Amino acid sequence: MAKRVVIDPITRIEGHLRVEVVLDENNVIKDAYSSATLWRGIEVILKGRDPRDAGFMTQRICGVCTYSHYKAGITAVENALGIEPPLNAKLTRTLLDFALFFHDHIVHFYQLHALDWVDIISALKADPKKASEEAFKYVPKGYEPIATGEDHLREVQKRVAKFAEKGDLGPFKNAYWGHQTMRFTPEQNLIALSHYLKTLEMQRIAAQMMAIFGGKNPHPQSLTVGGVTCVMDLQDPARLAEYMTKFKELADYTNRAYYADIVMAAAAYGNEPSVVQKNNLGNYLTYRTMQTSANSWLFDACGYIKDFDLSKFYEIDESKIEEDVTHSWYKDTGFRHPYNGETVPEYTGYVDGESINGEGKLVHTKVANPEGKYSWIKSPRYNKEPMEVGPLACMVVNYAKGNEKVRKVVDEFLAQTGLPAEALFTTLGRTAARMLQTKTIADYGLEAFNNLVENLKVDKTTVTPYVIDKNKEYKGRFIGDVPRGMLSHWCRIKDGKIENWQAVVPSTWNAGPVDGNGKKGAYEVNLIGMKLADPTKPLEVIRNIHSYDPCIACAVHVMDVKGKKLGEFKVDPLYGAC
């Protein structure tokens, strides 16, 4: 008989998420339901506001990818007004992006994801000398490992041993230590643990890196419609040097710790079926991001691949982006383009059911109703097909398009690990892709910085002036990749005020429920077929879900209570389809 496992809350993510899996008699996942349990209504709140305020409010969608929605909100309004910020502003925004990606990705891997791979308790048994030697195996050519000297590791071990001796592990208690799918040796665990602690320090540097031109982090405050406000910092050589130094520190850490640990994970986990099981959804969608000069982007692909096929790249057609709410807690039927969003909340809750608890007993639980509605997240589709977005999509689609920088970084990683390209389409690959995206920034990001400095020598403009004509109607959007994948914000302005605002965010693409055509999103479909070693400790599920870096506050906010029709959709030639 089918057994159900309910995991609520999924911790170490942003937001409130529940995942339910249905197991067969061999503990293989037959079905899965992803459900977001919080709704905040930020778009409806944006209505009637001054368009210049939108960025500050959309920013509060998320305090983790704290810059993504700010930039998106500001850029969508610029797009609607038909203005283009000066090159200095564009490149400065890219510098803020670099800080965000560094921060988000290292914190995700070490603070949020690592405890799915690393057994802290096992690290106590490690031989620091052996571990220190082992660390040299995984760094890229030309680098030495960081924070893994024998003396350093011995200290780490001592600190953690003292902590463990207390008997109360605080935030680390009751986890899945000793789980049979944990594959690191004690020495490997110790290396990763040392980096877990070191990352706490490095992420502060990344946050400072953002604050230099952003004013603060989280929730930076130096963007304005038309440009950036940090003109004094940009003209201060000491500030520029401060940024460059921190960039280099993060780039160095990416190579000497993050890259190395993923290579180590690939070596250790290559034989663990739950992390190398091929995804069931083979469609990947991305959009260009990180402008590095007047006409170039670090990740320049705007399109998708289908059925895992890296040999064919398709360009995106924005009119084919739609959302469906058949199984989401909103009234409505059918698929709608974001400009025509029509959504009224209709909470129907969960139904009574049973699931296996932490002791293996079947107990009463609220469960998702697969026939009805079961999530606050909508289901975005491209041309009626589900798509996975995120760093994996960014890397494979750019690879397919022939982005040379991406190809070089990916090929080198595959060569060093001995993995085939196919291995990217897995939980392990998704986690690796996030690191490879970071490495691409580390290796090539300073180009944007250098171009900014060059440009500042001849042009000091930071803001493009504009007028909002109250007698005109405007329509515009932002599309671009952010740390969790493709993000788009769509707005209409009338009488000088926001008439409508819709955001289609990365975690919506990945975490949404099944659509009206019965097609499942990435979370749900990719879990199917995975075998659990122990249903009372569903670590394999958590590891898989964490590999997407869920951001649920982002994903649950879409609404237009008035249900207005918002007219036809047209792409603005200024930003255009690329």
Place this chain on the structure above:
Amino acid sequence: MNDALMKQMKERIEALKKLPGVGSKSIKDVLEENGFTRRDFLKWSAAMAAMLGLPASFAPVVAEAAEVSDRLPVVWLHLAECTGCSESLLRTDAPTIDDLIFNYINLQYHDTIMAAAGWQAEENYEEALEKFAGRFILCVEGGVPTKDGGEYLTIGPEAETGLAKLKRTASKAAAIIAVGTCSSFGGIQAAYPNPTGTVGINKVLNKPVINVPGCPPSAKNIVGTIVYVILYGQLPAVDNFNRPKWAYGLRIHDLCERRGHFDAGEFVEQFGDAGAENGFCLYKVGCKGPYTFNNCSRERFNQHTSWPVQAGHGCIGCSEPDFWDSMAPYEEPLANKKFMSVDADATADKVGITILTVAGVAIAAHAALSAIKNPKE
């Protein structure tokens, strides 16, 4: 007076020392492990004492308070929020003492960083509530949706509403700290028309709540509030909005680095102009510093790296109640504010339109702005 206070704090610390701690090691050990000297620690204690408005002679008591912080179990609850406040804490100064204090409190539940998930996480939660009933500090991040019974947020296998979980947890807490503007005043989701009926947590609880607003608040204000609770065993002196006076007693404007330009009547007229390049006052492009009570201009963010005004953007007033509605549009002087037919108050109107446009009489504006007091007592 000071003697009585000193006695009260010492008694409080003695009482805390009798409680079981998480660890056997003192903060002295933690400091040594992290390469800090006792001198650094006392320096921090003196700074913290000053921040809390205590005389310098109290620095050793503050140090003692920090040392018993491991007796203080903390349960951190996430409601309707964006996790920005937790992120702010994660970036707390390192390697300085604030960070150690935070690492050193007995953090029992925090779902962004804890290892356990699902059933195991729930188990930790229930266990903490039972084991530390009446003793733990509850930190709440996020507002609480109340419309339709609070159905806009559920947590756990039985889909308990955030509202029910908050009430249940708060009833067992020794002290409650609302971390951030969402839990203090409802935050972004409570902005007009507030479709989820979200409110600040004090609206649904019948216990005192100390508000540490900001979007997000600085880590210093959060840590300082925790140290205060240890020192006094009670909530700090607060203003009308339940904000600790020691952190929110001054306006941003009072210690602003651009204040001289305000007094001289030198303003940025629009972003990107010559005034912006010269670091002039941002009032005319919407700075809400004169109406906002917080210590950002003194403490700044990210280890003093910067703050919005330094980066050339005006303050948006994020530690004030309902600022999303009352301070909008954020890039216009409050004087021009007309949102939802609510006009700005007459004083600000006069200051913004009449006086500030006349260079040289900004001193008069200053006099008018100074009339805006923190709603104390």
